[in-house]
Amino acid sequence: MQFELVDVGERASWGARPPRRPWRPFSKPPRLVVFHHTVSGIGRVLGPEEEAFLQREMQRHHMNLGWGDIGQHFTVFKSGRILEGRPLGAVGVHAAGANSYTIGIEHQGNFEVEEPTEAQLEASARLIASLYRHFSWPDDGGERLRPHREFSRTACPGRYGMVSLDHVRSIVSRLVSVSGGTDKSMRYPFQLEKNGAWRGHVFVGDGRSIWLHLYTLDRPGRVHLALYRWGTKPFEPANAAWRSWLDVSWGLSVEVSRLVPRGEYLMDVFAPQESATIYGDVEEIVR
Numbered sequence: 001m002q003f004e005l006v007d008v009g010e011r012a013s014w015g016a017r018p019p020r021r022p023w024r025p026f027s028k029p030p031r032l033v034v035f036h037h038t039v040s041g042i043g044r045v046l047g048p049e050e051e052a053f054l055q056r057e058m059q060r061h062h063m064n065l066g067w068g069d070i071g072q073h074f075t076v077f078k079s080g081r082i083l084e085g086r087p088l089g090a091v092g093v094h095a096a097g098a099n100s101y102t103i104g105i106e107h108q109g110n111f112e113v114e115e116p117t118e119a120q121l122e123a124s125a126r127l128i129a130s131l132y133r134h135f136s137w138p139d140d141g142g143e144r145l146r147p148h149r150e151f152s153r154t155a156c157p158g159r160y161g162m163v164s165l166d167h168v169r170s171i172v173s174r175l176v177s178v179s180g181g182t183d184k185s186m187r188y189p190f191q192l193e194k195n196g197a198w199r200g201h202v203f204v205g206d207g208r209s210i211w212l213h214l215y216t217l218d219r220p221g222r223v224h225l226a227l228y229r230w231g232t233k234p235f236e237p238a239n240a241a242w243r244s245w246l247d248v249s250w251g252l253s254v255e256v257s258r259l260v261p262r263g264e265y266l267m268d269v270f271a272p273q274e275s276a277t278i279y280g281d282v283e284e285i286v287r
């Protein structure tokens with residue numbers, strides 16, 4: 001994942017299992033960020049291997065609860081390293097009643113009994129500032145950052161988490177006000193189910209192109225791509241050139257680049273004759 005302000009380890013880096021069912025895309029851009037603590041993983045800075053293990057354990061635990069995938073969008077560890085959870089374009093499971101319009105960030109630790117590390121808070125702030133850029137949220141002093149307890153009956157993120165929020169907000173605000181603009185690129189992973197279609201929600205800033213990458217098809221096949229403007233019914237094609245068939249071979253990445261105006265789009269992908277599962281991501285790039 002390519003944020004300008006901070007590195008985020010992608011799902012493959014921690015050995016994520018595929019989701020049990022397709023992710024549900026946000027129907028509108030999310031507008032708030034929810035701050036959580038994991039409660040588990042108390043006490044010390046972990047190494048990268050241990051962090052990947054903890055992330056896999058969280059995914060396993062959440063999927064055992066019947067959820068389709070790990071619940072949160074990101075996990076920020078005491079080391080300051082960040083791992084991707086559920087893709088940014090997918091609705092998470094982390095704050096009952098507020099999932100449809102929020103991004104969930106977990107923080108390693110039990111902040112009822114211990115303080116977050118400075119590296120952790122700095123990394124979290126850089127991540128949140130990246131979300132401000134990505135969704136083109138104006139600088140508001142970091143007010144979009146909210147504690148989990150604001151939405152659900154929970155003590156999360158603990159009393160030390162609560163007293164850290166204003167510190168994080170101040171870093172976010174400084175980064176957003178200095179940088180202005182939006183983040184350079186962002187990925188929208190999606191999964192295409194067997195013999196079917198997947199619809200992804202894509203938010204595009206000014207003067208950007210979209211790259212679509214497809215890979216891990218089991219055998220050569222045909223894939224139909226279409227990009228539609230959001231908010232019109234029936235959906236209008238955003239660009240006739242975006243409706244095309246592609247030949248995709250196993251293990252290869254197909255890249256399609258188109259410059260599209262600012263707005264919200266739906267990306268439809270069809271692979272009617274495929275029995276394989278296709279993974280891919282959409283990346284927008286500033287020109």
Ligand SMILES: [Zn+2]
Pocket residue numbers: 035036037094148154156157
């Ligand atoms: Zn929480």
